[in-house]
Each structure stands twice: as structure tokens, then as C-alpha cells.
Amino acid sequence: MEMTKKIAIIGAGPGGLAAGMLLSQLGYEVNIYEKNDRIGGRTALHKMGKYSFDIGPSALTMTHVLTSLFMDCKRDILDYVSLLPINPIHTLYFQEVTFPLYSDYAATKAVIKTYFPGEEEGFDRFMKENTKKMLYISPLNQFNYSSLFDFFRPTTLRAIPSLTLGRSLMDDLARYFNSKYLRLAFSLQMRYLGMSPWDIPAAYSIVPFSEFYYGTFHPIGGQNKIVEAMQQVVTENKGKFFFNSEVTDFELEGNEIKGARLASGQVIEADYYFTNLDFMYSLGNKPNNHLEKKEYSSSAFMLYLGLSIVLPLSHQSIVFPDNYREFSDNTIHKKILSKDLAIHITNPSATDNTMAPINHSSIRIMVSVPNNTSAIDWDKETKEFRQLILDTVKERLDFPDLDDYIEEEYIITPKDWEEKYHVKYGAVFGLQHLTRQHGFLHPSKKLPKYKNLFVIGAGALSGSSLPFIIENAQITTRKFLQKENPSNQ
Structure with a gap:
């Protein structure tokens, strides 16, 4: 046997x-x-x-x-x-305008029509062309591309037009949307991939597309x-x-x-x-040595707060800085901290009442920051950076002082990602x-x-x-x- x-x-x-x-x-x-x-x-x-x-x-x-x-x-x-289901998928807070986006096609189209009249047709094209892109690109995941020959498979050759080689995600989105707010709304890649949407290959438009096409979910x-x-x-x-x-x-x-x-x-x-x-x-x-020379993604400064207050926030909120491109460049290329931050707030209590007691909230705040190839000393910077985040949230969302309601708090810095979680350079997206x-x-x-x-x-x-x-x-x-x-x- x-x-x-x-x-x-x-x-x-x-x-x-x-x-x-x-x-x-x-x-x-x-x-x-x-x-x-x-x-x-x-x-x-x-x-x-x-x-x-x-x-x-x-x-x-x-x-x-x-x-x-x-x-x-x-x-x-x-x-x-x-x-x-998480709905809205997220609410976006720009200085001049705030709007939600939904996984329901008609609902997102209605939002775009209300806030950006005339841009709905671009959303239709974005969804249609990315549906095709998804069909061509998905089978490529099945290969491991261990050699050049894998690139000459019929499936790969068929997909090449969809890969929109040589274009960045931002270039690609300009084909669909005139509004800079919509381009940013459909390029939240830094959240998933730790990169700037001005660097990321256009093929990755299937990531925002998948949120609108398949929806986003939260397990109880x-x-x-x-x-x-x-x-x-x-x-x-x-x-x-x-x-x-x-x-x-x-x-x-x-x-x-x-x-x-x-x-x-x-x-x-x-x-x-x-x-x-x-x-x-x-x-x-x-x-x-070849691993040292590679380019790593950004890291993340994480703030986990147990609050004795209910915040009027949807499941996911993104607060945008005045100049998102400058924030991206500081984080990815210059590897310095910004004063004006992009802040991603997750409030699962909006969807799931098991995450915090009634009338309380479990809030998670994430800010993309440079990875540990920067010279940032997190032992020195953490206190001030935490305060900057809380001040920005208070000012931009018109909230009370969160410090008054914090019952539990936990912070993860890039240094912690590397030391406690064994993530190389604290680059959480590899x-x-x-x-x-x-x-x-x-x-x-x-x-x-x-x-x-x-x-x-x-x-x-x-x-x-x-x-x-x-x-x-x-x-x-x-x-x-x-x-x-x-x-x-």
C-alpha cells in the first residue's frame, strides 16, 4: 500500500x-x-x-x-x-466636494450624474472596456511566466492590447473621466498596492473595476x-x-x-x-543583492481606536489631501512624510454591530507612508504623526476631538511591520x-x-x-x- x-x-x-x-x-x-x-x-x-x-x-x-x-x-x-455587502463602497472627502460610490451600477451612475453631469457616459465606457480587459487578463494569472516563452502563448498575445502597455493608470483614466475627482476616485490603488496611480500600469484598472462589478463585502x-x-x-x-x-x-x-x-x-x-x-x-x-535593488511599495501607519461614540461614517471613508500627486511622490519617491495627508478610515460598525459595543465604534485609520528604506525614525515621529492624523480627521470631517472618546488604542508603524510582522522594509504591499x-x-x-x-x-x-x-x-x-x-x- x-x-x-x-x-x-x-x-x-x-x-x-x-x-x-x-x-x-x-x-x-x-x-x-x-x-x-x-x-x-x-x-x-x-x-x-x-x-x-x-x-x-x-x-x-x-x-x-x-x-x-x-x-x-x-x-x-x-x-x-x-x-x-458594503454600501456605499466608500465615501470620498475632497476639500471642495464629498460623494459616495456604490457597487450598484445604477446608483454610482446616479451619483456621477448628480455631482459630475456629463461624465456618466465615461463610467459606462470604463465598465464596458474593463469587463473585456478582465476576460483577457484573468487567464494570464494561470501561468507563472517562468520564461520568455510564456509571453508567446496565444492567451498572452490576445491580452496584450488590454494590458495597455506603457500607459499609467492615471493616463488610462483620463480617457474616461475629465474630472480630476473621478480620476482619483477610480485610482485608489495606493490603498491596495502601495503605489502612486501615476506609476502603476494601466492594466490595474481592473482593481477598481472589480469593486464596482463584483461588489465589496464584509464578513460578520x-x-x-x-x-x-x-x-x-x-x-x-x-x-x-x-x-x-x-x-x-x-x-x-x-x-x-x-x-x-x-x-x-x-x-x-x-x-x-x-x-x-x-x-x-x-x-x-x-x-x-538583486532583492535589495528592487523597488518596494509604501508602508502604512495604522491607528486602531476603540471609541465611546458613534461616528456618522460609512464603512470606508477616504479623506484626500489638496494635492494627491504631491502626497504620492513624497510617499513613494522622495520617501518623506507629508503634512497634508490621504487618510483611509474603516468603520466596520457601519455594517456589522459585532465589532464594537452598541453606541461605540471600532475605527481603523490607515495613512500610506514611506517604507523603511527612508530615514524616518518612527520612535521620534510617531507621537506627532498620530496627532497630525487626528487633527486632520477633526478638521476635515468636522468631528469632535477623538482623543476625548478613545477607550482603546493600538498603533502599527513601518518599524513594527518590519520587526513584529517580518515584512521586508515594512513595505506592506511587497x-x-x-x-x-x-x-x-x-x-x-x-x-x-x-x-x-x-x-x-x-x-x-x-x-x-x-x-x-x-x-x-x-x-x-x-x-x-x-x-x-x-x-x-
Whole structure:
């Protein structure tokens, strides 16, 4: 009788959990090793007293990707998680105008007609052309572009016009919208990708498009409920979790991994290893100079506040500075702090009454800031920067002084992202999504190849949001199965 193959998955973030679900469903013996005391990585829950917060993602779009993952495991996602639509998707606060945008096509069109008469036709074209773009670009995710030849597949060649090569997102949006406010409203990429919309390739217009096309959702209890559901499926499939188990390096023999060493000194043996990219850096502990030269995304200064007050805010609000381009340049290129900030406020209590007690709010405030390749000393800057954020919120939203209502508070600076969460340079969105760092040019393709090692997680691909991470785990699992059973190809 054939022995069950053993698989060690390193990291219990969404990528590791998705691979764990699929592999345990197929009958492999799956063990997941996590350096922290809980699952989720940056999708974890942070609890303070009576208040609950999502550390990382604040909304879920493209829910069909999650649904298909659960279907692959013969499960119905709705047996595990209750998803509530977020509407409006966000409310945008500019100095001169404030308006909401909805996932309902007609509602967004009505807003555009009210505030920007004559621009509705541009919205129609934006949606129509991006629907086509989505159809062409989506299949490209199935390839890993490990070589130049992948670019000459028929699917890639068909997609090239949709990739709008050489254009930035802002150039692209100018084709649809005359209003600078609408262009900014449809280019909130810095929130997801940690980049300036003037740098980001035009292909990424499918990100704002997906919010309007698929809608955005909040699971009751927070985004962390999604990773809890994934953990539950792995456990139902007899997969095991080992917490406080940091993998520090691998034992190598030729082009094969013989074992993964834990910080405790224990060596884990498995037939195959699935790992998040952070651990790839430590492979053989050789300095990777080409990784140092890469361009990393911005970081984020996070403020989590438990407030004894209800704020009149929708689920997501974005306060724009006077000059968004200058804010982007300061953050990404000059790597200095701005005085006039772009502030993203998440107020899950608007959708879900389980996140804070009645008549209270769990508020999360995020400001994009330079990553740790800057010379910013966060031990010195944190207090003043926190005050600047609260002053800006008070002034721009006409709020009372939030300091008077804070019952719980937690701050994460770029320094914390690097030291506590092991995020290189505190760049929370990983590498910048630039054409020269994509596909077969992505650093994960330059790392040494080991025949029983597979790379998953946000660092293994261009796209750091949950749907992309899950798709990547599905693709990597398929590649693994092709390797395991070449006759089935």
C-alpha cells in the first residue's frame, strides 16, 4: 500500500491556508507551521477589550474566488462565513466636494450624474472596456511566466492590447473621466498596492473595476473570519497546525530540501514544502543583492481606536489631501512624510454591530507612508504623526476631538511591520507592481529551484489582495499535482 505523502506548509496566512485546504482535501498529510501563536498573518483579528479590529484587509471583493476555493473542497462558504455587502463602497472627502460610490451600477451612475453631469457616459465606457480587459487578463494569472516563452502563448498575445502597455493608470483614466475627482476616485490603488496611480500600469484598472462589478463585502465578525473558516476546513480534513514554530532555514541536499529547521532546533521532514516568500530569502542564507535593488511599495501607519461614540461614517471613508500627486511622490519617491495627508478610515460598525459595543465604534485609520528604506525614525515621529492624523480627521470631517472618546488604542508603524510582522522594509504591499518586476522578471523566479519546494503567498506574485493570493495557491497546487502525476497532464 502506498504511503500518504507528507506536506509541510510554512506560514498560516491565507496562501498557506488555501494550499492546506486543497492538499488536505486530496488526502495528503498536511502540517502547517506558523511562527505566531495564531493563524492569519496580516489577516488576523486584533482584540482590545470590547473592541475587534482587522489588522489588515478591510474589505473583500471578487468573492467568487473564495467560493470556488470552498467548492474545490466540497464545501459551501456560506456554511462558514456570513458576508454582508458594503454600501456605499466608500465615501470620498475632497476639500471642495464629498460623494459616495456604490457597487450598484445604477446608483454610482446616479451619483456621477448628480455631482459630475456629463461624465456618466465615461463610467459606462470604463465598465464596458474593463469587463473585456478582465476576460483577457484573468487567464494570464494561470501561468507563472517562468520564461520568455510564456509571453508567446496565444492567451498572452490576445491580452496584450488590454494590458495597455506603457500607459499609467492615471493616463488610462483620463480617457474616461475629465474630472480630476473621478480620476482619483477610480485610482485608489495606493490603498491596495502601495503605489502612486501615476506609476502603476494601466492594466490595474481592473482593481477598481472589480469593486464596482463584483461588489465589496464584509464578513460578520471581520475579515479574519475568512481565515478562520479556511483553518476549519483544513482541520476537518485532518490537517494539523503547529504554532510558535518559526522555520529558520532548510537542510539541503543537491536540488532537494531534506528538512526545515525550526527556531527550537527541531528539524521537520516532509516529501514536499510549500512556503511563503519571506522564507525564500533565508534559503542558504545567502545575501540576495538583486532583492535589495528592487523597488518596494509604501508602508502604512495604522491607528486602531476603540471609541465611546458613534461616528456618522460609512464603512470606508477616504479623506484626500489638496494635492494627491504631491502626497504620492513624497510617499513613494522622495520617501518623506507629508503634512497634508490621504487618510483611509474603516468603520466596520457601519455594517456589522459585532465589532464594537452598541453606541461605540471600532475605527481603523490607515495613512500610506514611506517604507523603511527612508530615514524616518518612527520612535521620534510617531507621537506627532498620530496627532497630525487626528487633527486632520477633526478638521476635515468636522468631528469632535477623538482623543476625548478613545477607550482603546493600538498603533502599527513601518518599524513594527518590519520587526513584529517580518515584512521586508515594512513595505506592506511587497514589491511595487511595475512591469519590470512582473511575471518571469519577478524575483521569486530568480531564486534557486528545489524540486520539492513550492512558493505561495503574497510575495510569490504580483497582487497582494486575498483573491490573488488564493488564485496563486490554486495554481501552485495544480503545478504540484502535475509534478506528482505527470500522466494526468
